[in-house]
Amino acid sequence: xxxxxxxxxxxxxxxxxxxxxxxxxxxxxxxxxxxxxxxxxxxxxxxxxxxxxxxxxxxxxxxxxxxxxxxxxxxxxxxxxxxxxxxxxxxxxxxxxxxxxxxxxxxxxxxxxxxxxxxxxxxxxxxxxxxxxxxxxxxxxxxxxxxxxxxxxxxxxxxxxxxxxxxxxxxxxxxxxxxxxxxxxxxxxxxxxxxxxxxxxxxxxxxxxxxxxxxxxxxxxxxxxxxxxxxxxxxxxxxxxxxxxxxxxxxxxxxxxxxxxxxxxxxxxxxxxxxxxxxxxxxxxx
Amino acid sequence: xxxxxxxxxxxxxxxxxxxxxxxxxxxxxxxxxxxxxxxxxxxxxxxxxxxxxxxxxxxxxxxxxxxxxxxxxxxxxxxxxxxxxxxxxxxxxxxxxxxxxxxxxxxxxxxxxxxxxxxxxxxxxxxxxxxxxxxxxxxxxxxxxxxxxxxxxxxxxxxxxxxxxxxxxxxxxxxxxxxxxxxxxxxxxxxxxxxxxxxxxxxxxxxxxxxxxxxxxxxxxxxxxxxxxxxxxxxxxxxxxxxxxxxxxxxxxxxxxxxxxxxxxxxxxxxxxxxxxxxxxxxxxxxxxxxxxxxxxxxxxxxxxxxxxxxxxxxxxxxxxxxxxxxxxxxx
Numbered sequence: 001x002x003x004x005x006x007x008x009x010x011x012x013x014x015x016x017x018x019x020x021x022x023x024x025x026x027x028x029x030x031x032x033x034x035x036x037x038x039x040x041x042x043x044x045x046x047x048x049x050x051x052x053x054x055x056x057x058x059x060x061x062x063x064x065x066x067x068x069x070x071x072x073x074x075x076x077x078x079x080x081x082x083x084x085x086x087x088x089x090x091x092x093x094x095x096x097x098x099x100x101x102x103x104x105x106x107x108x109x110x111x112x113x114x115x116x117x118x119x120x121x122x123x124x125x126x127x128x129x130x131x132x133x134x135x136x137x138x139x140x141x142x143x144x145x146x147x148x149x150x151x152x153x154x155x156x157x158x159x160x161x162x163x164x165x166x167x168x169x170x171x172x173x174x175x176x177x178x179x180x181x182x183x184x185x186x187x188x189x190x191x192x193x194x195x196x197x198x199x200x201x202x203x204x205x206x207x208x209x210x211x212x213x214x215x216x217x218x219x220x221x222x223x224x225x226x227x228x229x230x231x232x233x234x235x236x237x238x239x240x241x242x243x244x245x246x247x248x249x250x251x252x253x254x255x256x257x258x259x260x261x262x263x264x265x266x267x268x269x270x271x272x273x274x275x276x277x278x279x280x281x282x283x284x285x286x
Numbered sequence: 287x288x289x290x291x292x293x294x295x296x297x298x299x300x301x302x303x304x305x306x307x308x309x310x311x312x313x314x315x316x317x318x319x320x321x322x323x324x325x326x327x328x329x330x331x332x333x334x335x336x337x338x339x340x341x342x343x344x345x346x347x348x349x350x351x352x353x354x355x356x357x358x359x360x361x362x363x364x365x366x367x368x369x370x371x372x373x374x375x376x377x378x379x380x381x382x383x384x385x386x387x388x389x390x391x392x393x394x395x396x397x398x399x400x401x402x403x404x405x406x407x408x409x410x411x412x413x414x415x416x417x418x419x420x421x422x423x424x425x426x427x428x429x430x431x432x433x434x435x436x437x438x439x440x441x442x443x444x445x446x447x448x449x450x451x452x453x454x455x456x457x458x459x460x461x462x463x464x465x466x467x468x469x470x471x472x473x474x475x476x477x478x479x480x481x482x483x484x485x486x487x488x489x490x491x492x493x494x495x496x497x498x499x500x501x502x503x504x505x506x507x508x509x510x511x512x513x514x515x516x517x518x519x520x521x522x523x524x525x526x527x528x529x530x531x532x533x534x535x536x537x538x539x540x541x542x543x544x545x546x547x548x549x550x551x552x553x554x555x556x557x558x559x560x561x562x563x564x565x566x567x568x569x570x571x572x573x574x575x576x577x578x579x580x581x582x583x584x585x586x587x588x589x590x591x592x593x594x595x596x597x598x599x600x601x602x603x604x605x606x607x608x609x610x611x612x613x614x615x616x617x618x
Contacts, residue, residue, distance in 0.1 A: 038398075086584065086588060089588065089591070090587065090588070090591055093591045094398070095344065095544055095548075096544065096587045096591040096592075097587075099540070099541060099544045099545065099583060099587050100583065100584050100587040100588065102537060102540075102541065102580075102583060103579075103580040103581065103582070103583030103584035103587065104580065104584060105580065106576050106577065106579055106580025106583070107576075107577055107580035107581055107584065108580075109576065110573045110574070110575075110576035110577035110580065111577060113573045113576075114573050114574070114577070227405070231402050231405075231406070235398060235402070260417070262413055262416070262417030262418070263417075265409075265413055266410055266413050266414070266417075269406040269407075269409045269410045269413070270406075270410065272402070272403070272406040273403060273406050273407065273410070276395065276399055276402060276403045276406070277391065277392075277394075277395075277403070280395060280399045
């Protein structure tokens with residue numbers, strides 16, 4: 001019984017972080033599905049979200065949920081402009097697009113370091129305190145993080161499923177030229193996909209800002225996790241990203257009870273290798 | 287067409303060899319010799335990465351192959367006291383074997399899936415050296431005190447390989463051998479077959495090219511050369527750590543090759559020398575260095591998505607009236 005409670009507790013702790021990483025991964029896979037570019041600067045938008053949380057919520061005292069909305073919209077607009085100016089001509093060239101995104105990573109990271117400094121910044125939790133029940137403990141902050149990510153994932157699903165823009169986005173992901181022939185403005189859709197992808201990463205960064213410290217290099221860890229999630233779930237597959245995130249969250253929360261941390265990481269990468277060899281399209285059938 | 291391309295490459299190779307061999311004579315600044323040593327080592331890595339990328343296989347485990355060369359050689363020298371000249375072929379051979387195994391494992395994978403798989407393999411190899419067999423590979427601290435290469439002896443004459451200048455000439459010799467082999471490959475029958483595989487694997491197979499043999503041979507050769515660079519890295523620096531062979535050095539290498547241009551034999555040379563010199567000049571600016579480096583990357587990719595040499599080829603081809611389009615001559 002004790003074992004089960006412990007495992008359940010580990011699962012809850014793992015789930016809150018895994019949900020946020022799913023947000024990052026969803027953005028990554030959204031961009032890949034439309035543009036065919038692996039956005040290596042994706043973690044930097046997560047970092048921008050963290051800094052937005054620090055300056056808007058911590059320093060300026062803005063309401064946390066309002067801050068999330070403002071950050072989401074601002075980064076979305078920023079991403080839209082970046083796609084129009086930078087990545088649009090590189091759409092058909094994945095390798096050049098990848099290198100350009102690497103350049104963007106360096107520019108954003110160094111730019112933030114110069115503007116805001118490299119010292120760790122602490123963001124106070126918007127919901128302090130903890131909840132007890134059934135022998136389990138969870139901080140209200142983590143509960144908020146889980147609920148907010150779940151809401152964002154649901155909103156994304158509704159947007160893609162039912163809105164006109166979402167329909168156009170899915171059409172462009174499926175067959176670029178056919179979508180253009182049917183009168184969809186694929187250039188605007190491409191910009192929208194890039195902007196929304198970046199905004200999802202920024203929202204994740206803003207959500208996790210009170211859990212970890214805010215620094216210019218905070219984007220590296222979630223990028224690697226999102227990368228693993230996206231590969232496990234299948235490049236460009238949105239349900240796959242959720243399944244991949246669940247798998248990684250499970251592995252990382254239950255795994256350490258049986259193996260050393262290095263072995264857990266090794267198993268994660270090993271899963272990628274096996275999956276790519278056996279089923280390269282990912283866990284979920286598209 | 288093939289002959290003139292080869293002749294031009296040989297002339298460029300001889301000029302570069304001459305320029306490189308006078309570096310320690312022209313400058314007595316040991317720091318500059320050090321930078322030149324790193325450039326030559328990176329040249330071996332970038333040029334050997336390019337032949338694989340030219341087949342359409344983006345191998346992100348290239349620096350891991352270098353790492354295998356470095357770790358195997360350093361461990362053999364430190365734990366068993368073996369000579370550098372014995373560990374060199376063994377360690378480079380181990381890297382070639384690993385590359386061959388990687389190739390055989392991934393025969394069925396194409397494009398982004400090969401790239402993703404090599405990313406996972408790279409991470410696994412780094413984790414392995416970082417966290418396992420600590421008594422052999424030194425764990426998180428890595429290996430400290432890797433011995434310098436043993437002196438070269440011919441009878442009563444011995445050449446010690448301790449000073450920076452002597453190490454520079456050692457890596458220069460390695461680079462000359464590597465570049466000669468790669469030029470030979472580029473203009474050989476196998477090189478032509480690789481060019482065909484790059485353009486269309488299905489068509490290449492239909493005209494009787496053994497595409498799998500092609501890929502495996504090139505991958506193993508590339509792995510061997512990366513292993514040689516790794517062995518030199520370990521013994522010239524004396525300290526190695528698993529992070530020396532992780533994602534960051536790999537991305538640096540990828541930048542050299544892609545910005546220089548994958549389709550041209552000299553692309554990685556232009557990229558490696560250009561970016562190494564650029565980052566030396568930018569070094570004093572600290573964060574501004576990173577900022578400018580990133581800005582240059584974005585600008586080059588935005589203006590010349592096919593790389594610097596690719597853009598030059600296109601401009602020259604356009605300037606010559608009635609000339610063959612660049613994609614026809616790219617392999618020649």
